Amino acid sequence: MPNSLTKFGEYGGQFAPEILMCALEELEEAFNEVLSDEKFWDELNYYLREFAGRPTPLYRAENLSKELNTNIYLKREDLVHGGAHKLNNTLGQALLAKKMGKNRIIAETGAGQHGVATAIAGAMLGLRIEVYMGTEDIERQRLNVFRMKLLGAKLNPVSSGSKTLKDAVNESMRDWVARVVDTYYLIGSIVGPHPYPTMVREFQRVIGKETKEQIMKKEGKLPTAIVACVGGGSNAIGTFYEFLDDDDVELYCVEAGGKGVDTKEHGASLYAGSDGVLHGMYSKLLQDKYGQIQTSYSLAPGLDYPGVGPELTHLYESGRVKVDVITDDEALYAFQRFSELEGIIPALESAHALAYVMKSSDKFDKDDVIVVNLSGRGDKDVDLVAKLMGTRL
Numbered sequence: 001m002p003n004s005l006t007k008f009g010e011y012g013g014q015f016a017p018e019i020l021m022c023a024l025e026e027l028e029e030a031f032n033e034v035l036s037d038e039k040f041w042d043e044l045n046y047y048l049r050e051f052a053g054r055p056t057p058l059y060r061a062e063n064l065s066k067e068l069n070t071n072i073y074l075k076r077e078d079l080v081h082g083g084a085h086k087l088n089n090t091l092g093q094a095l096l097a098k099k100m101g102k103n104r105i106i107a108e109t110g111a112g113q114h115g116v117a118t119a120i121a122g123a124m125l126g127l128r129i130e131v132y133m134g135t136e137d138i139e140r141q142r143l144n145v146f147r148m149k150l151l152g153a154k155l156n157p158v159s160s161g162s163k164t165l166k167d168a169v170n171e172s173m174r175d176w177v178a179r180v181v182d183t184y185y186l187i188g189s190i191v192g193p194h195p196y197p198t199m200v201r202e203f204q205r206v207i208g209k210e211t212k213e214q215i216m217k218k219e220g221k222l223p224t225a226i227v228a229c230v231g232g233g234s235n236a237i238g239t240f241y242e243f244l245d246d247d248d249v250e251l252y253c254v255e256a257g258g259k260g261v262d263t264k265e266h267g268a269s270l271y272a273g274s275d276g277v278l279h280g281m282y283s284k285l286l287q288d289k290y291g292q293i294q295t296s297y298s299l300a301p302g303l304d305y306p307g308v309g310p311e312l313t314h315l316y317e318s319g320r321v322k323v324d325v326i327t328d329d330e331a332l333y334a335f336q337r338f339s340e341l342e343g344i345i346p347a348l349e350s351a352h353a354l355a356y357v358m359k360s361s362d363k364f365d366k367d368d369v370i371v372v373n374l375s376g377r378g379d380k381d382v383d384l385v386a387k388l389m390g391t392r393l
């Protein structure tokens, strides 16, 4: 039975079929056990350090700071092995799966980033990985499909529904129901039924823990504001969590405005969505008046999801985090401008957070300290951006 611990305010919960409840209970129990197991965290921290490259730097963006006449710091999750924050979570969960004696891991993926991050963790820990991916996405993301193959993962194409991420999630849940005994379902963001939102947050919290220590060392004070892009919300909550009780630190979520929030082509679930149930959770979603899930859209594949984690929804409703949107065009401009300014090509997702800071510079003055979580690097997006700029590679 869902209890208050499974929820964030009224959001979250376990809207899962009866047959999954045992699996969720088993998972919750195992997770609660490792939460206080020093050996588990020692081992995870070993891999985070030696394999993933943590801690990541908190880098002062000198040129952008000068241009905006304020102080901008970048939390360099783009330097994590694999090129994004995603490995923090997949390493944690893969290690948990191993502890639980599950030697087959399944994962869903949209653009393939979470599939690749799961395949990396699985290969390193010697676990079997199967990734569900919509056939539409397989067509669009050949590079990541091949990466997964190189890393030894098996691809399970999904041709139901819109043949994209939300259908891949549905298919993964179906698989899990059928093979609960030997299978672990590794979810890629702070979404899904309890305990996933809490668990993924705990594995991503390392971003904010490091950030707090680093900013105190460099500036001797807490930041004025922290900015992160939001797809499902894992890099945002991971960066914010350590600062939730520091009321003076403003927390900004930046969602995908796509072609405009007044069109149907965007991914702004907090900004423009409404309450409902998707993938086992009660949260804010993009849905029509009958509760049918709408397809989301963003140029940034990681922001292209029609829901958002229940904890962020709760923090938004309670006023602790603020939300704004950035369109494709604004993100594309920031992608280019930031690259030439700082010598770092950001992921298109992260470019949304950067675009927000560039656009809002009048909000910040010269003594303010702004931390932007640079969730990933942009190598994966270079092909698409070249095409949009009319350049043939």
Ligand SMILES: *Cc1c(COP(=O)(O)O)cnc(C)c1O
Pocket: 084, 085, 086, 113, 188, 189, 190, 229, 230, 231, 232, 233, 234, 235, 236, 302, 303, 347, 349, 350, 375, 376, 377
């Ligand atoms: C997947 C991804 C995101 C979005 O996922 P969250 O769970 O919202 O963090 C953001 N940035 C990058 C680089 C990603 O790969």
